[in-house]
Amino acid sequence: MIVEGPVLKYGDKIDTDIIIPARHLKYTDPAYLAQHAMEPIDPEFYKKASKGVIIVAGKVFGMGSSREQAAIALKAAGVKVVIAESFARIFYRNCINNGLPLITLPNATKEINEGDIVKVNVETGEVQVNGRTLKGKGISGMALDILKSGGIMEYLKKVSA
């Protein structure tokens, strides 16, 4: 699974209240959530992401709440993959369950710049940028099976069929 696109870059500890503020959690409609993704720190995010982007960020991206709307909002806004130095556990699972791939890449924020065009192999974790190949950690094992099925519920149907 290969994904390509331009980079939007953020720092460490991008929390779920940044990704989708609590006042929007009474809704699950992807189109609505997309318009409010990253609102507190980047009100233009929705416009920037709409053509398809790759987020690069620092440590514990997605820390905080269990709100699945965080994964839904980013994907619906146009994010194709998130590359971060580390991820919060709940957010990671929510992304897998909503078909948003993730790459863990130490030093991602040092190696990759805003606007770079990045090519990512979701399974091997290889990230190509500026003529170089960086080795990150992709998605494997049960998480990959769930991602490929289209989420845990689809996976359940498949394994119980």
Add this chain to the structure above:
Amino acid sequence: MTGTLTEKILSRASGKTVSPGDVIEAKTDIVAFHDLTGYHVIEVMEKANMVKVFDKSKIVVAFDHLAPPPDVRSAEIQGNIRKFVKDVRLPNFHDINVGILHELLIEKYALPGQVIVAADSHTTTSGAVGAFAQGMGASDVAAAVITGKTWLVVPQPFKVQLKGSPGKWINGKDVALELLGKFKADYFNGMSIEVHVDNPKAFPTDYRATVSNMGIEMNADALMFVPDSETKDYIKTMRGVEAELMTPDQGARYTDEYTIELNKLEPLVAAPYSVDNVKTAREESKVPVDQVYIGSCTNGRISDFRMAAEILKGKKVKARCIAIPSSYEMFKQAMELGYIETLVNAGCIVTYGTCGPCLGGHFGVAGPGEVIVSTSSRNFRGRMGSNEAKVYLSGPSVAAASAATGYITDPRDLQ
């Protein structure tokens, strides 16, 4: 082989001997959700055409985030869940008058050695009684509701030892903030923290719940107190049940460990905008405060109200103060012990059974430029309302002392 508490719980739950790093399927003893996540859980089940429940007696539902409903959509969400609860005939349903989910789980349901998953990140709170408890998103919880199982990566175990007894104004919050200040918010990613208490009575379950609650702020997979005589007494008092204790084996191996001398802790705060931006209350003592919030699943229990009442007795608050016990039980006890009366006489607004201001929901949303001292769990930008509000996290003693003076205040400095 000798196992940590994490390994022993997850081995029992998966039916095989597990080690850190293993991907396992674990049986869930309790699966829970509240109003704000519950409608999403039900939506996922309905969309997949899989509306069934693995064991009705093991599902717990509580209304807390939107309780009482602040708007029509919230009332609609609660109405939809009430209908689901009735249709599926779930016996463990707690409407808006009972309390916050995580508090109810430790008061009424959680037991040592259990695996608990719920659609809220602060599910880690049940670690207070020695349960392996994780928050998850709506899809994962929907799957657990249907199958009674979930998949997990077995975390690396980290040991925290609590020695001695805390000073008068020290609470579980100061232990949580000490760990966050020392290790920062990303250190425990992929780890479970097992806390061993040398002197069980010196660190009661109230305090333990605050530390476990903030395990998620440390980004730990779980934060569990090794169950002991205090755990047994708490469960016996709250439920009349004799709990069996699951404990780590002698000589269990931990990735690393850290000791906290409780008598050396000072009242701490987390300054905006990060839970690990930890300072002593004295360092921030010149900061004027607009509003104080004492409550939430982090610090809305009886010991929190005791500390607040001791500080505010005979005083009038100089900053707006909202106090919300975390459950009906806590409210009732605080009322019987006179704490509610003391707080009301000091000029606090008191209600119960809601998450309210913690997530900028209602009953005290922060305005632009305001400074809030809150006993809740998060001070992320925008968390309690305006992006331009500044939230300091503290324990109840610093919060009450700050309400009394109108400035961030170390309770030891009160005249």
